Amino acid sequence: MGKEIILKTENISKQYRLGVVGTGTIGHDLNRWWYKIRGKEDPYLKVGDSNDRSTNGYSDYVWALQDISFDVEQGEVLGVIGKNGAGKSTLLKILSKVTTPTTGEIKTKGRIASLLEVGTGFHPEMTGKENIFLNGAILGMTKKEIQYKLDEIIEFSGCRRYIDTPVKRYSSGMTVRLAFAVAAHLDPDILVIDEVLAVGDAEFQNKAIGKMQEISGTNGRTVLFVSHNMAAIKTLCTKAIVLEHGKVKFKGTADEAVDFYLKNEITSSGEHYSHETSEKSSDILGVSILDSENKLCSVFAFNHKIYLKIKIRVSEKHLPVSVLSVRVIDQFERPIFTSEINLKDYINSVGLHSFNIELPYKTLTPNDYRIHAVFHIPNQELISNLESVVSFNIEETGSELYKYAGLDYGCVVLDCKWNKI
Amino acid sequence: MSTKNENWLYTISANQKLINFNLKEVWNYRDLLFLFVKRNVITVYKQTVLGPLWYFIQPLFTSVIFTLIFNNMASIPTGDGVPSFLFNLAGITSWNYFKECLTGTSDTFAQNQGIFGKVYFPRVIVPLSTVITNLFKFGIQLLVFVGFYIYYAFFSDQGSNVAPTKAIIFLPILVILMGLLGLGLGMIISSMTTKYRDLKVLVAFGVQLLMYGSAVMYPLSYFKQKLPDLSWAVEYNPMTVIIEAFRYMTMGVGDYSLLKMIYAIIISVILFLLGLVIFNKTEKSFIDTI
Structure with a gap:
């Protein structure tokens, strides 16, 4: 291993409670608190099924993720593959600090920026330019950085004519282009991306994939990329992990992982x-x-x-x-x-x-x-x-x-x- | 596993310290704070005819109604030579700032779950931006108050007695206190509503009730005189202290003492810090429970 490890996840697990929050919840909360003040472990952490949505579990608690460990090296593009409900999004949420893991920890040496959605925080009443600033700031850029890249962003989005028009007058495609343009000009040490490529028309998708390759290839940025698009995983990623029912099933090169995923993708019905x-x-x-x-x-x-x-x-x-x-x-x-x-x-x-x-x-x-x-x-x-x-x-x-x-x-x-x- | 002495930038884990308020991080996001304020200011009255005029209309009409009901009808005295309209306007202007801060921040998590669920930034930025936005609104309403103040002081013989006291130099502190109090309570409530929505219902009418207990439309002295047994409830309400002080500073009527001010400062700071701690604890994982 010649390269430096920039992100390390150690035994990440995430537990979710099924069902609705209601009167019963406060009972569990009190019980949990009672264990905590006596210095004992949370009683509800012992229970919980692995997360298979098609079967009927025994418990109200499920593990969306269980003991996830992997390292990411500087400049690596890591793909995360898995079926719906395998825990991909949960993993991304934890990585982007939207929620915390139930146990385990993630250590990082760089600033993480996450793109779980394009156009987060866009306000329909504000103009394209105002939204570039707002969205950029939400994603962690400073005003100065955005000002510096503003021209480039507008150029990339291809919405120059509309840049002083409120976003509510935009077509949905234009909104997405503008949002992706902002995201593409983020400059973090580690970029976490969730299938944002599945937007826009063909021309724009090519542009987006090109930009992604530029980010990871030329600029040597570390990227974590989640997608259902096996072709994109193969072209963009150097390594990949396969998640199934909240556990890491496979770690390896992107090609190996895609092959593994396709071979082992056994659905309980269908075939x-x-x-x-x-x-x-x-x-x-x-x-x-x-x-x-x-x-x-x-x-x-x-x-x-x-x-x-x-x-x-x-x-x-x-x-x-x-x-x-x-x-x-x-x-x-x-x-x-x-x-x-x-x-x-x-x-x-x-x-x-x-x-x-x-x-x-x-x-x-x-x-x-x-x-x-x-x-x-x-x-x-x-x-x-x-x-x-x-x-x-x-x-x-x-x-x-x-x-x-x-x-x-x-x-x-x-x-x-x-x-x- | 990680025995090498590596210096990690930060760690994401389940364990959280009770107080880990990262001031530096908030500072790094200061641009976002101001962009949020800008967004709040310019989008509130988009596509309304009267626009920011609404900032004037609301306190004016409330004051007129209060004057009619509480002073003209129920004949609550507002002090020697102090026009009751001005008295009510002072109360409402300061109460409004507190109220807007409280209600604006009390559903932070519910209102912003779309953004919060997708992207991380210090969550406290959002309630802070609400408080700063409201400062603009408060400024405008203060101008209205000043306008009527000048009218009564110089052009009407009704209010020849109103005059500011020296304590007026502490007015900014008063404003900060109102903000802190609203923000602190708001953060506590917003943290709790993520799981138990009951509080949201409570806030709506709780604020209404609190107004009657905060000496907005009557002087504390009159309440003491009429209901001496209950007066402690109003007297030790920090908002009463603030509103009375506001009227004392600007018009020279009201119950004001250094001791009471210190009391209000202590309560506000405690509530603010408590709110901050609870808010910080909630922001980590509220997205799972909301």
């Missing part, structure tokens, strides 16, 4: 459907989504192969005439394509059968997709119609068009022949 107990003579008994290693999976990188497995039971009556089809639907309910087979072409016996379907490789754009599985006799009988039976997600991991992430640039990526004439 598998099963109805083995069906009593119908013909039915779909199971649908699952598998990766190339034949394991259940619901999150894929853009360049991963995706397989569908369908298990059916077919009766003598249906075998010669029925059709099994799958349809891929995107998150906007748009059917992308349908693929089907006549059963009699593939099987010649009644009973249980399984099919493995390879979906087109490197075709679906990063997005959320669902599968409809239908077992039917066209225009005659619907044997089984399973809508949205399983779902999967393709993560942006650096496809050609990643710079448009978040925008709807189509649902498939296809090779077109471009010829210069």
